[in-house]
Amino acid sequence: MTTSAEPTTVTATTPPPAAAPGLLARLADAVALHPGRPAVHAVDGGLDFAGLDRRTAALARALRARGVRRGDRVGVHLGRTRDLPVALLAVWRAGAAYVPLDPAYPAERIAFMAADARLAAVVSADAAPPVPAGVAVVRPDADAPEPDSGGATGGFDPDPLDSAYVIYTSGSTGRPKGVEVPNGAVADLAAALELSGAYRPEPGIVAWNASVSFDASVQQWIRICRGDTLVVIDDATRAEPARLAHLLAEHGVTDLDLTPSHWQLLREPLAGARVPRLFMGGEPVPARTWRELADAGIDALNLYGPTECTVDAITTPVTGPGPHLGEPLPGVRVHLLDARLTPVTAVGAVGELYLAGPGLAHGYPGHPGLTAGRFVADPFAPEPGARMYRTGDQARRSAEGLLEYVGRADRQVKLRGFRVEPGEVEHALGSLPGVGAAAVAVHEAAPGDHRLAGYVTGAVRPADLLAELRRTLPAHLVPSTVTVLDALPLTPNGKVDHRALPAPAAQAAAPGAAAGSDARGGVEEQVAEVWRTVLGVPGVEPTDSFLGLGGHSLAALRVVHLLRRKLNVELQLRDLLDAADLAGFTSAVRRAAAAGPSAVRPALTARREAVR
Template structure:
């Protein structure tokens, strides 16, 4: 591991490596050009203080690519990547491209059932993973992240239409669907953000915030392909605003990507750190969900003080991360104008141009479609009414309105898809998982605003004669869905129906809050011992409650993924114990989580 102080600070004014003409269509070739031009520049920095130069990262990626080729990976192959955020992850992503293949994120924090489904659905036979994690199917070959081969393998040339990655998003049918994005789409994304001036001309130090299973990560980690350095963020740092701000300041961060919900937790500490950064203003890439008006006004004020310059980015996974962009200035929230190379068409139900309607997108950033789902691909990627023969446009499902200045206002969805802390969620997938439980006859899930952004609320109707155990239902969900898709649960005798017979979502009651027991039952439920009391204090702080019980369920009290990260960070600070965030989902009852923390401490 390289440990010298050589980094981007020493060359802040240096020009980015000018790519060869053919490299503009392939981000991997851009990375190799950057490594050749500035081999000693720091490419990756970790919170532990480890550094990797561009030359070292190129060498690691090449060695792993040779091992992947030896394991049978060929151009177009889907390769699973199941690694925590670290230098090994960056090298593995580049190695898959080096081998001419496409990477498929397999988040180690996701439930085993979901990981196995993705492996089967994508036809994955090779996974890059460290030992001691998920038990992969016998037919899956596991390659260690530090593997090499006896004979080096040169980069495999691929056309722009070759797949670059497959990211799985929530599916309304109850199963996630894989979106296949091309190498040319990634090249188009980088070129468009450069042309718009959203990326700096000089090398940056980019704080990589998003999970690799979230498509916003591509816009962050692929910055290394143009010569920028990556500052890796752990889940613990993401949950601790003070520590994250100190890390950004210590390494002179120039760019940070975040969702509005996460920014609301980071704002005060990061804005204070931005006053002391050597290169101001800090560029804030904000997206994944709508920016509230009050936050927009505040960000515009920070821009006026020269501390933070925010750009609001909008785009579906199916169009390679970002399709429109708008700088946050005075006025009301908007999603900006189309990026270069992107066509944004506002159409009515008859596909005629309209001032207000559904947004359709065209351009080189369009994905190939949904992996092994030709029907759904044809439904969402429709024929364009104009342009060359075979032209397609993606139907976003987002309602927008054109502004007088040419920008776009986001008005909402035309379906039941929602955004939860930046993640796209099909409520139908959660509802399908709920009704798959033998005690549940019917279910509906809605999105409700909360102090941290938004939270999911689920309502279940039990089968006749059955008294549902909501704790068991939550365990059922946690075994099938990622953490950000877990709702609070409320049992109802029946779902409210509108006149037409559909569920009247507006008539659903507020989520149930479990009653506080009295007398002896209350005494038994009070937290006892160091670990229960400390967990209770962490929950009270994060959930904003005066009292919690040892029998309480974190998600039943309104907890969600961002809150879980804050709980983990709080417990590390108070107990000195690193608790994987997945344990909060596997053991949502306070007493059970405290027991797990005690076992880790011992």
Template sequence: MSMTPDQQQLGQGAVSVSPFPGERTVHGLFEDWADRAPDAPALAFGAVALTYRELDERANRLAHHLLAAGVGPEARVGLCSRDENWIVGALAALKAGACFVPLDPSYPAERLEYMCRDAGVGFVLRAGGHGTEIPGRHVDLDTLDLAGQPSTRPRVRVGPQSLAYVMYTSGSTGGPKGVAVTHRNIVRLARSADAIEVRPTDTAVQAANISFDAATLETWGALLNGARLVGLGKDELLVAQRLRGALTAYGVDVLFLPTSLLRQVAAEDPAVFAGVRHLSFGGEQADARTIASLGAHCPDTELVNLYGPTEITVYATAHRCTAQTGADRIVPIGHPAANSAVYLLDEQLRPVPDGTAGEMFLGGAGVARGYLGRAALTAQRFLPDPFAVEPGARMYRTGDLARRRADGALEFLGRVDRQVKVRGHRVEPAEIEDALRALPGVVEVAVVADRAAHGDTRLLAYVVLEGADPAAVRAELSERLPAYLVPAVFTQLAKLPLNPNGKVDLSALPVPAADAAAPATELTAAQRAVLDVWQEALGRAVDGGAEADFFAIGGNSIDAARVRSRLSAAHGVDVPLQLLFDHPTVATLATALAGLASAPAATAAPVPVGVGAGRDVADLLAEFER
């Protein structure tokens, strides 16, 4: 591809370069801090607290165990845990020369099996009773005795281009695809301190589920900079007053939240983050009013909007929201982050002028190796970077559209294809459609996204069925896909609308009809009050029967937080979020609320990561990922 000097300038002007230790490894930089400040606090997860020396030695012993078991260079080690064990396991895998594969415990067994099979996982490190259904060789970290293993660091040759982890994202070809990320990619993220500065005296939060690449930012952003990493209880994140208490109790300085969760917390109490020095967010388009409200209530908190897909290692652009006001309609995604490049190109891969929409191509040191085991797809999405000075550099084709403003900031405009963001997730509707077509009784299907009344994006499924009903289809789909991929609303049609070319006409799909509410006589006053709150939180009418299940009708964890807040205000008591998960129907929740109102008030204590069994807050909060 030949370019004029002006075109070359347009491309090269979108690069941000900053010195960083790109020749080092993730565990090597962590070990530097273990040597420099061995007694400094490294982890605090519930009752478990480890210094940098203790974390280093614990990971060393586990690494020696893995090496003795035959783990070799770039071997894939699965991690299935919610507590500090996943960080110990990740460090141990890296020290052994292997890479880790995050396996979110909330995912259905079929999904976890697919990921392990696709990645070629040989060992699964698990803890907290999770991962027992995953086939293969297991190491139970809760019972493993490592006393006989040396605490010294293994002597294994690992370089900056060695594989560090494989993280799975939604795929348009019928299954998730594994993004292969190197040590150098992570080091660029953690040690290029322009958008996010983490100090050795800081306390940072690890709250994202391990299959969400924000966990990379949280974990290594802290541990490669000498900071303390605190595991925040999952249910605390969804209840504003509990989040405020936890942030204060732990003295949190640095925090990341998915944009959708930030919106929910800010709506309930925008001053929650007033004591946090740095608050970053990302995963979907930010709401200008929310950011303006946060700025007014948290004047000393730096608010940073991050943008970037998993393939670029968490984020490639950042926008400091200091000057954001209520009059600003759009929150930009900002400028290239350190050692990142952003090119806006046309269909011929030529730079477009400022103010003109173009597809975003991302370059720099964050560009991942590619898709594991998918050479053809890697070649389609990871292209040679014609603007880079570094020989052999590549750029990632995002499929996102943006334009550059006069001040140089980028504005996100949407997608080239059907990919959508749902509560921070990157979702390919084609993957859901393929999974639905594989179910008995499903003849035709189309999946689209729309905006709910409260501003969050929801998935809608339109199905043509034979010998099946939508409720049964939804239940079976929930056994195969993670919660974030299960549509909130299923609409049964006699046939799908087609355009003149014989393809499904997505624009002609009907707006889902509101379910007819049951007559008020079928419900008690308490049950009707519960149903009214549900409908307000969901932004739509729902089946008013007493046996209606909140999650079966499409409610999610963010919706549950809205319900909890409204019920607390209506009943004058602090309604525990877990109450909604334990009593998900109209009838059972109404009864539980009556009992709660008559019980003595109790003070809720912080819940460590991993507490709870079955269907709980931690499971549903796992809906957040890119």
């Protein structure tokens, strides 16, 4: 790590990349050099690079035929299938920017994002996706048949300043906000990750694990454009650690992106197996996890970077005694500043991280004031007119000169890889009928298990509020619990005192649930014991729901994993999340037990062949 003439500007030891080739140009090279190499494996089939080229070209032509032009935005409303990478690349070939619309999101939120982004079209497997009237719907199979033979048509060659994508993140104003990233920033990221050694020179087999709504997924499109093979992990396999571990081994996966929380679920299934290189991001790596990885000699990288700085800005191998952020990627400049934009130089002194360089996003479309407040003039830049991004992340320098993450300067948090603005959740909660006032806080139910907790005043039932929130918010924004209070605690200046909010654990169990009912069958008691262990609640009754007790997707994975070991049953994540209560889930467990144990096999196994 070196510093420039301005001693607090941290830059990379590796020189910044020269003019980086665009990703579509790199994809064209990969197609020309290795047309028969597998490009995509997915639950519904595979593609080699020649087939990928033909399918993306056909879909790009269909988009252009429906009026999509340079600078437009196109929604991508597809599940984790072969068509998802095809659609994202086709949008680029049509000259547009893609906007991911996760089908798992509530229809109301998808409709808001589609309207806010002013989509010209949407690629969807559904004939009538939840988008505004007038938005053209293009279905990959029905509207973009692949040519029988012959080469693909040439694609649009985007300008570096043209937008590549708009990804929506949680917004403190109560609505999600889009972050618009240019093509040049994505090309620079690809070159910087190669120069830094994060990407190996030889082609790899890369598992796509991140949600398409999470900017870590951008790395996967980089990898396929440079000639790597992409294994799209379907939802069922992604939700089951044992199945995912089997898939990684079956396909010889060399690289896997995941959050530290997800790694904790994979540790045991991967014990004794070859572990791919881990690209860890989305949330800070806990000290214990860092030491475990380092002591085991596992090849892992810690990646730091907000969506506004094109995925990754700082990286380091997970080695040594404890967590730190590492070194900026080539071309990235890092400033540690105080509230007056004065450099913070003292060892151990806390400042705010500002990032600068070619990876900055354009900003927040439709929100010029918000853009101006976060993307500010860079007084330390060697060139005039440069900007830097105010991350809101606090850091300090260690005695060894390493940057260490401290926390947030505001209330924003990262939960299971997703950015969460508590203000957005508070706005949604406070808008519900009967709620007088609302507050949201984060509590740690167990070491490393952070959850959202809601607090309200009014004559309301928490179960009703949670049900309504699940109808309008993505799962990662729905609180695990809602507690009704007589009044919210206030600071002396009249603001909500979030630190004085009570722990929600006392309200988690149903009334009268102490250590669980003795009048239940043996299977139900064993299931209840696992629930109590995972959720940290004192008791569980047959009518209690998993989500109502504070459960979430990662907690559900732990329950399924523990019951698989405890009862030797093959359960699916949906068995738990779809069950109305403990009694209903126990019935599913009994049915699974009656069916007998089955081999844990990923759905991709049967469809590994490449489609040419």
